[in-house]
Amino acid sequence: SQQGEEDPQALSIQEGENATMNCSYKTSINNLQWYRQNSGRGLVHLILIRSNEREKHSGRLRVTLDTSKKSSSLLITASRAADTASYFCAAYGQNFVFGPGTRLSVLP
């Protein structure tokens, strides 16, 4: 299975700072997706990057994909307290498993 594994497991930053989370996977993929989960809620899709893409932007989010290293990163710029959540990556191939996520805390 193409398990996504996020790094770090927990990240605490001040409002206004940038947050970077990394994801690694094991085999070839069709695409890689990032999701956010607020406490006690379901996952919300943030961004999808295809295997032939290297970088993608959506608002304050920037995702990169390096298929040679089997890794991806999610950058949240100018973070806000409302960005506090867990962030998961999922590598999509024949099947997929989400990693344990990165718990981001943005302090006001």
Next chain:
Amino acid sequence: DTAVSQTPKYLVTQMGNDKSIKCEQNLGHDTMYWYKQDSKKFLKIMFSYNNKELIINETVPNRFSPKSPDKAHLNLHINSLELGDSAVYFCASSQDQYAEAFFGQGTRLTVV
């Protein structure tokens, strides 16, 4: 309108009981999933249905059985519940197996 809805939101039951969790999506998606999120927040796929055909069946105990009466519904039935089944179960749907997934709010199952 809720895109993916699952019921109940909370379920507390005794060991050995049989229970079902229902899921419905109104997005017209072809693929539906069930995930289990454990206490460490690890989210693991259990089942996936594409046009009523099972396409992923991870190594989950056969006490768990997905039932899809139609494309918009994928229910999860669990027999002989065990303490280790306690977790949050999420239903999700997507246009196809590679597209973004839309998740329900989860069902917190507690087995006592």
